Amino acid sequence: MAELDKIFRANDVEAKQYERWERSGAFASNVASNAQPYTVMMPPPNVTGSLHMGHALTFTIQDVLVRWHRMSGRDALWQPGTDHAGIATQMVVERQLAEQGITRHDLGRERFLEKVWDWKAQSGGTITRQLRRLGASADWPRERFTMDEGLSAAVRKVFVQLHREGLIYRDKRLVNWDPKLHTAISDLEVQQQEVHGKLWHFRYPVEGEGESYIVVATTRPETMLGDSGVAIHPEDERYRHLIGKSVLLPLVGRRIPIVADDYADPEAGSGAVKMTPAHDFNDFEVGKRHGLEMINIFDRDARINENAPEAYRGLDRYAARAKIVADLEALGLVETIEDHLHNVPHGDRSGVAVEPWMTDQWFCDAKTLAQPCIEAVEQGKTVFVPKQWENVYFEWMRNIQPWCISRQIWWGHQIPAWYGPDGRIFVEESEAEASAAAQAHYGEEVELTRDTDVLDTWFSSALWPFSTLGWPEETPELARYYPGEVLVTGFDIIFFWVARMMMMGLHFMGDVPFRHVYIHALVRDQHGQKMSKSKGNIIDPLELIETYGSDALRFTLSSLAVPGRDVKLSPERVEGYRNFATKLWNAARFAQIQGANLPPDFDPGRLEQPVNRWIVSRLLVTRGKLDEAIAGYRLNDASNLLYHFAWHEVCDWYLEFAKPILGGGDERAVAETRATVGWTMNQLLRLLHPFMPYVTEELWEHFGGGDALISTGLPELDESLRAPEAEAEIDWLIRLIGEVRAVRSEMNVPAGAKVDLLVKDANATTQARLARYADLLERLARASGVELALGDLPKGAVQIVIDEAVVALPLAEVVDLQAERARLAKEIDKVSGELGKIERKLGNPQFLQKAPAEVVEEQKQRQDDYVQAREKLEGALKRLEAI
Structure with missing residues (x-):
């Protein structure tokens, strides 16, 4: 076997080992296996994406779990894939076209979609290549894309079935409208931005009350053109006499009612609230309760439309705002104007303020679909980790609104709906089926027009846990790998993805899509600040991998992944774990130089040397604690257990204690210790592999068997290997050396100075241990000698207590006390x-x-x-x- 290099060079190892793993099929699941399946569905990253630190955390966690359970004998399927990311991808391609002076409308839908598919073929695999750099051991031949034909068929079937069940319908409702992208967007795609604006107080004349008027306040004067009511609280004494009366809407002249509703807050503003049901979500609900008119005064560009007075038609919303305020001031109807800091919703892609807009859209009855999902979590069929996230899930599910599933873009799953000449809708899985349905209805062939909208990206990704396994066909994969074991994701998409997968899984598969949902926290910088371009504190995972290696980044992230606590990351922390990889490498080099090997007939239960029995016992204890930590998704505890065992118990203590034995003349003890060192390295590499796959695989060639480490099982250790007496003895030795070192450090004892150890009141066991380990104490505690003190201890001696004995260090002549x-x-x-x-x-x-x-x-x-x-x-x- 070739001698290990003096230095571990991660970049030399990673590409070589990953290529070997992937080529050998080490990541593959086996549908014909008799082993218990372990399924993890990869949250499909956007096809437009590149690896950021949030990805690095979630995929590290998933890979550790998958590798651990694969090595535990489970048939692991880590299902990979990417999401078509409707709006994001369309924007990428549209920007490229804009550089050529072309719009998608110049090309037309069909040619534009060809351009998108071309871009996807050329650039869409960036993030999956980057995941390989991280060491992700996904079953890559099974990679899926949310617009693959098989997944598209699943989408069509789900849409048609839900429509026939009355759970998908078309309706005119308020949506978040992006006037730049010309599409409805989901709540997830809306970001609240703090804006320094104004709060205008306007006087609305009360009909039939002479000069009387009611004051309303608004941050959006342009919406007043669509007002259809004024709301006051039913118990507000100032206005109770006006309930049932009307005001005349300034500039418009429309007579609108004054209604009593608990939504109006007597303590906010004037206590009276203008109602614009077609342009405000809260007003929409009040409007429904009181039958107020829904008046849409915007077009798709957020310009004033024909439903407003002619003087304002065609004006941009902000130009209309300025003119309206000026006109009201001229009429003496502006009470006051205040500076006002408030949140304004913006589209996260376009960057412009979104408008609540009344429009015809497709909706899904999320409330009906949510009920079984609530019960499933209440009954423990799906468990959240940490458990407190269940409260967030319940809160949203119990107050869920209709889900707007249509988008006015071209890239995505086109809605399988066709319109007849009279507007009748035919929802079918194919155009041929729609034509047949139309012919049956009309009694003749008619021309149909397909709905131009596409589905919300979350609709297709909601089917991910079963569409990727071949549904709606009844495939062997579907029978074996659904439901999954765990979904690993961030808290920000509990509502938008986790909840919707639960809905679709329970409705179409009759079972939850995963048994556990592990919610990890955010990755922040070392000061706890959220990473952002504007702050200049973004840490690029690929740069860290290039500098310190993938193993170092992975171990850092897993060690910081405390359930429920944000991850504070610094490059220095990653550098520290790079040093850990180096420590492991150096320990392996020492073992190799010492001729450490693992004989085929090695039996850890027949060891004689206490130090060898101790390390075997400690490994047994560590192994058990690791299983508990992994089962509880406490990867931080698992990482810290491995770090402590490898760095401290193996490197700092065991190998140091083994050195004099390996250099001694007792051939039997030497042979046993060489074998135990080799066995310990073998076991340690197995345990570390899921966390640090590259360095462990490289070292496995020297301390393993014939198979690759990734295909080897975790250590299986019998409880009979526990050695309490050896543990007590070696732990005593470690405590003694540690206490002496601590005193020397505290007292500023020069490193080269040797000090006597005087031991008083030692019982027979301690005296035997002192005699047996005197050489080690002299070397590791830098003692000039170890003596039993029969009389009083000398003055100027610092005392420490180890069990029943007092150990004194005479320092008067070494340190100026x-x-x-x-x-x-x-x-x-x-x-x-x-x-x-x-x-x-x-x-x-x-x-x-x-x-x-x-x-x-x-x-x-x-x-x-x-x-x-x-x-x-x-x-x-x-x-x-x-x-």
Whole structure:
């Protein structure tokens, strides 16, 4: 076997190992297997996308789970794919055409869609290539695209069936309308932006009340042209006498009623609210309750249409706003104008303010579909991790609104609906079926026109857990891999994707689409701030992989993935885990140089050396805790267990304890220890592989068997390997060395100085241990000797207690005790001063109110650090004062 290089170079290893895995079919599921299936549906990234840190986190978590369960003997299917991302993809291609001076309308629908498919073929695989860099072990030959023919057939079938069941229907309702993209958009595609605007207070004359008027306030004066009522609270004493009367709408002259409704807040503004049911979601609900007229005064460009007075027709909404305010001021109907900071909804793609707009759209009866989904989670058929996310899910599901599923764009699943000459709608899976239905209805062949709208992207992705497995055909894959084990996703799409997959899965498959939903948090920068281009704090995962390696990034993300807590990421943290990979590499080189091997007949239950029995026992304990952590989706705990075991127990202690045995003359002990070191490396690489696949696979060639590590099982260890006596003995040794090292550090003992260890009151067990490990104590605790003290301990000796024994370190001749006391006291004063500043800051209510949350959190962390530092210094001073 070739000798390992002195340095682990991630970039040299990653491409080679990944290509080997993929070529060998190591990622493949096996539908004919007798093993228990383990299914994870990859949340399909947008075909327009490239890898960002949120992707890196969610796909790392999924890959760790998939690799772990694959190595546990499960038949793992990690179903990959990408989403066609309707609006996002159409915008990409339209921008490219705009650079050539062409619009999609110049090309027409068919030629434009050809351009989109061409772009998808050339550039659409970027993110899947990047996922390979991350080490994602998805079943790539099964990759699906949400507009593959098979998935398109599933979409058509679902639409037609839901329509026949009355759960999809066409209606005129308010939607979020993007006047730049000319389409309805979902709530998810709406971003609230804080805007410095105005709050205008207008006087609406009360009919039949002489000079009397009622004052209404609005941030959107242009919408008043569509007002059809004024609402007041039924118990508002100021206006109760006006209930049932009417006002004359200024500039328009329309007579509109004053209605009593609890929506009007007596404490807000004037207490009277103008009602524009066709352009405000809240007003729409009030309008339905009181039968108010729905008057649409905008066209698709958000310009004033023919339903408004002629003077305003054709004006852009903001030009109309200025003219309306000026005209009302001329009439003396402007009461006051206030500066007003408020949120305005904007389209996340177009960047323009969206308008609630009355339009004909296709809707899905989400309320009916949501009921079984609520019950499924209540009954534990699907469990959220962390559990508190169930409350968010329930809140949204119980208050769900009709789902607008149509979009006025060209890229996407075109709605399978055709219109007859009289407007009658025929919903069928194909044009031939629609023509047959029309002929049956009209008694003759007629010309049909297909609906030009496409479906909301979330409609097709809602079918992902079963459409990717071949539904509506009854395939072996569908029977075997549905439902999935776990969905791993962010909290921001619980409503828009998780809930809709639940609806469609229960309705069409009769079972939930996944048993667990693991909701991970956001990845923020090291200060806890959300990453954004404007802040300049975006961390590119591909740059981190290039610099530190994929293993380092993966281990960092998994170690920080505390359920329910945001991930605070810094490049320094990734660098630290790159050092961990290097530590593992160096340990493997040491083992190789020492001739460590794993004999075929190695039996860890027949070991004699306590240190070897100890490491086997510790690995057994770690293995059990890892299973518990993975089962609970606590990848942070699993990572920390592995880090502690590998770095501290294996590298810092076991290999150090093994060195004198390997260099000794007892051939039997040498052979046993070489074999145990080889076995330990073998077991450790298996456990680490799901988290750090590349470095472990590279080292496996030296410490494994013939198969690739990815295709090898996790360690299976019998409980009989637990060795409590060996654990107690070696743990005692570690505690003793650790305490001595801590005292030396606290007392500023020079690194090269050796100090006697004087031990008093040691019982027979401790005396035997001291004799057995004297050489190790001298080397690792830098002791000049280990002696049993029969009389009093010398003055100037620092004492530590290990079980029943007192261990003294005579430091009077090594350290100036008086100067050390003065140094420690000075350090304590300095730390206390810094701590006082922070405590005063955190005790200031104004700081807590005005400072950003991440700054407050940083100060609290610094406070904790200073408290710990002071406690450590005070402990050291206390030791000295006891001398």
